[in-house]
Amino acid sequence: MCAMPGKNPYRPGVGLPPLYLAGREGESRRFGAALRSAPEIPANFTLTGLRGVGKTALLTKLSEIARDRGWAPAQVELEPRHNSEAPLVALVGEVAARLADEFATTRRIAQAVGRAAKSVDVSYGDLRIGFVRGPSEATQDLARVLYDSVTAANRAGREGVAVLLDEAQVIRDDRKGTDFPLSTLLAAVASLQREEVPISLTLCGLPPLKTHLLEARTYAERMFRGEEVSSLGTGDARAAFVEPLRETLVTFDEDLVERVVAEVDGYPYFIQLWGAELWDAADAADIQHFDTRLLDAVEPGIYQRLDRDFYEPRLAALTPAEQDLLLATATCSYPPLVVSELHSASPKTKPNVNVLLGRITAAGVLYRIKKGLYEFTAPRFHEYLVRRSGGR
Ligand SMILES: Nc1ncnc2c1ncn2[C@@H]1O[C@H](COP(=O)(O)OP(=O)(O)OP(=O)(O)O)[C@@H](O)[C@H]1O
Numbered sequence: 541m542c543a544m545p546g547k548n549p550y551r552p553g554v555g556l557p558p559l560y561l562a563g564r565e566g567e568s569r570r571f572g573a574a575l576r577s578a579p580e581i582p583a584n585f586t587l588t589g590l591r592g593v594g595k596t597a598l599l600t601k602l603s604e605i606a607r608d609r610g611w612a613p614a615q616v617e618l619e620p621r622h623n624s625e626a627p628l629v630a631l632v633g634e635v636a637a638r639l640a641d642e643f644a645t646t647r648r649i650a651q652a653v654g655r656a657a658k659s660v661d662v663s664y665g666d667l668r669i670g671f672v673r674g675p676s677e678a679t680q681d682l683a684r685v686l687y688d689s690v691t692a693a694n695r696a697g698r699e700g701v702a703v704l705l706d707e708a709q710v711i712r713d714d715r716k717g718t719d720f721p722l723s724t725l726l727a728a729v730a731s732l733q734r735e736e737v738p739i740s741l742t743l744c745g746l747p748p749l750k751t752h753l754l755e756a757r758t759y760a761e762r763m764f765r766g767e768e769v770s771s772l773g774t775g776d777a778r779a780a781f782v783e784p785l786r787e788t789l790v791t792f793d794e795d796l797v798e799r800v801v802a803e804v805d806g807y808p809y810f811i812q813l814w815g816a817e818l819w820d821a822a823d824a825a826d827i828q829h830f831d832t833r834l835l836d837a838v839e840p841g842i843y844q845r846l847d848r849d850f851y852e853p854r855l856a857a858l859t860p861a862e863q864d865l866l867l868a869t870a871t872c873s874y875p876p877l878v879v880s881e882l883h884s885a886s887p888k889t890k891p892n893v894n895v896l897l898g899r900i901t902a903a904g905v906l907y908r909i910k911k912g913l914y915e916f917t918a919p920r921f922h923e924y925l926v927r928r929s930g931g932r
């Protein structure tokens with residue numbers, strides 16, 4: 541008996557840093573270089589991509605890069621309740637204050653920061669922040685609290701503050717109303733950056749984030765460098781699968797690796813899931829070798845887990861009428877989802893289909909590429925719906 545030693549080295553999950561982060565060298569290098577050129581050239585990035593493609597893992601890596609370059613990173617995940625000026629300002633304010641506290645670890649430093657808080661009033665006044673529009677109170681509050689965090693970071697010897705917001709697609713200006721959380725954030729950061737305050741903003745989220753930025757009241761097209769986080773190429777996908785085994789006693793056949801890489805389409809979440817299931821199966825069978833026979837044995841279980849853990853929760857979060865409409869897409873061609881085709885596939889009335897599509901999009905399951913065309917935010921979601929409808 542030779543039980544597999546050690547823990548499962550794969551990390552299928554949401555935002556779980558992988559043991560080995562494959563690829564992403566380009567994004568990492570560009571982010572590091574941008575910080576080096578800041579604050580004269582503002583270092584602002586957007587990271588957009590599908591569910592499970594590795595956005596959060598990359599964002600965490602960028603936080604580490606910021607730290608290594610002497611910047612103070614503040615990474616936080618936004619939730620739908622932050623989609624309004626007051627809660628967004630409160631959240632970012634809290635994060636900035638926590639950062640300032642982090643630097644005040646000894647009483648001596650704490651006192652210095654306390655004194656700084658007073659002198660900041662003066663220097664903030666001297667800074668003569670120039671706002672393009674009349675700044676809202678929320679914008680001023682946010683600029684103020686961010687400025688304070690940069691001052692505290694500078695006093696502790698840091699270059700500046702890097703704010704990294706995950707799930708940023710949840711914040712969006714209300715075009716008909718009076719609530720502009722996204723513009724508030726952009727205006728506050730841009731106003732500081734115009735004065736060369738060393739602050740960097742990275743917004744990470746699903747593809748609709750890009751549309752929300754274009755729609756924002758504060759025009760932001762040239763404020764960000766856009767990075768599309770896509771699935772991994774063959775070499776990187778292979779490395780993501782193989783590298784976690786390096787410190788283990790597990791060996792593998794090359795044709796097994798090839799099959800896994802072909803099957804997972806370069807999606808990091810799938811790579812971790814396939815690896816984790818193979819590991820558990822080998823562990824249960826007391827073998828230390830991954831081969832295609834093992835894969836044959838576990839593959840049905842992998843798909844069951846994929847459906848249960850990755851897809852079903854997304855479907856279950858919708859109302860029965862929304863679920864019905866999504867299941868009707870199983871008979872449509874894909875990608876993309878063509879709304880006119882869906883109208884024929886669903887027994888629902890046209891206006892009803894349109895309302896439901898709007899709600900499914902608001903729930904972040906679908907996103908609109910252009911008029912009449914949609915895509916799923918999760919890779920291979922359409923295949924899942926086909927499986928669900930029994931039409932594999
Ligand atoms: N570059 C990578 N190499 C290897 N594994 C990765 C890589 N990036 C992410 N992963 C793994 O893939 C899974 C999904 O990653 P992550 O949560 O970062 O995706 P995401 O795009 O943020 O997803 P979501 O849209 O659901 O938030 C995790 O299990 C993570 O460990």
Ligand SMILES: [Mg+2]
Binds near residue numbers: 596597706
């Ligand atoms: Mg994520």
